[in-house]
Amino acid sequence: MASASCLSLLVLVALASAASAQLSSTFYDTSCPNALSTIKSGVAAAVAQEARMGASLLRLHFHDCFVQGCDASVLLNDTATFTGEQGANPNAGSIRGFNVVDNIKAQVEAVCPQTVSCADILAVAARDSVVALGGPSWTVLLGRRDSTTASLSQANSDLPAPSLDLANLIAAFANKGLSTTDMVALSGAHTIGQAQCQNFRAHIYNDTNINSAFATSLKANCPAASPNGDTNLAPLDTTTPNTFDNAYYNNLLSQKGLLHSDQQLFNGGSTDNTVMNYASNTAAFSSAFTTAIVNMGNISPLTGTQGQIRLSCWKVNS
Template sequence: MAQFATMRNTYAFLACIYLGLSSVVVYGQLSSTYYGTSCPNLLSTVKSAVTQAVANEKRMGASLLRLHFHDCFVNGCDGSILLDDSSTLTGEKTAVPNANSVRGFDVIDTIKTNVEAVCSGVVSCADILAIAARDSVVALGGSTWTVQLGRRDSTTASLSGANSNIPAPTSNLSALISAFSAQGLSTKEMIVLSGAHTIGQARCTNFRARIYNESNIATTYATSLKSNCPSSSGDDNLSPLDLNTPTTFDNYYYKNLVSKKGLLHSDQQLYNGGSTDSQVTTYSSNQNTFFTDFASAMVKMGNISPLTGSSGEIRTNCRKPN
């Protein structure tokens, strides 16, 4: 009897351990092997399409990365940013942070078509966004990471959420910290995710006030920008967020901040005599540290409130609910 009791207690103890481990897996919700058997060619299919899109236009890498970011900050990583407006749905594409700015939807359409051809009705648009973001960074010379998968797609969108949750290019440091904190991301993660601005471009309307009115900007840099961004016209004229290597994912974004050459007001706020200066300095001098921290932060951002299990759906067309 004593031996039986001991065995029973041992099994109970092991069961507790198993349940504890299971709860961790469930809490994480996503898995790197989610499509291992249902769509084994998923990663290679997405990578091929992203590599081709970036080869056609280097800027597209930044656009695909930004799509994932703007998706996750509005009701979680659920593919809602991809939904078009319709008679029954108001999407997020016309929100102030997205209108005439967010792009790459046609590339996502192409990827979705290719994925449907190898495994129909299996892979979510939200997961495609997450994979495409990683592959875009890699295509432009940046770090890689293991993408966690298993998200499902939202059938709704939130215009108001897009307008309120995505940080504006005019944000000050406290507003940036608050916006990321609201998504469960730390100040350090905010700084490293801002490093995504080492690629891509911004419209004149988003940095005009900075180059004409602010003092914490290198004079020669401000002067060079004014020729392409007049004080009262040229709203849609583009300038690179990283003037040195605009199509290479590296740590020049931080080097530029130290030199007072951040394009956006929100960029330079990270290095402006405040609490985040030291982290910017670290990344400016150590690209490997930036790459490692960026990869970790992207995994965490990709796990913001995903729809899993029976929630949401697997959209056939990323632009509209089934």
């Protein structure tokens, strides 16, 4: 009897710790030793074909984590009975990279069936994208599982808009348990990728905290009257658009932030000193960014027996 109750206590403890399991860098070491190399080569091929894809994959991880946590909810397509997040205002006509993720998932499934989650693929692809574009590396914590639901309403409410002022940017990240330092460092992701005219039009025409020559040059391809040129693109970092470096912060020092929200980080407020530090010190930025993105990757993961390992990233298992 004593040993039986001892055993059931052990089982209970094991179950409890599985349910509250933390992410771990070695999660797939035994179950899928080739997972990380498979993802890395998929990302490298995609970025070699189109540098911007590195930016798009990094942003997917962000838009995943800020809605229900890092659970690959952003990847779920709409169906007749299910509305996903892709139609949310910050996502519609904007987030990209789904085909790349689907291809990587197919390659990972081929080496390890139903073992590696789509949420983990997004986290690893974000890291590999940054590295492929010359940025710092970090150890990705793993063991996230995939959601069976998505939230259009949370995607609309919780993803920050480019019209936000500093206080609301700080609040949007605090809402996810991230600090102001994390927010400033993660915004450095805007050192790569592009934005549409409709997202920076108000900044270049209405704001005064913008370099006037910079604003003039952007207006040529972003007419004042919507919908003219709404989807025309401009690089978020005009200096080195396809290199993950600290040029974003130097742009802010010369009032060349593309988005209203970008320039808010250096606008006479509490984050000015952090921006100046990252602008002059690449190592300080790299260290802050890698810390912050690990923090972001820890937002409310599903672990243990929660959720599922999707077979296809775009749909819940049937």
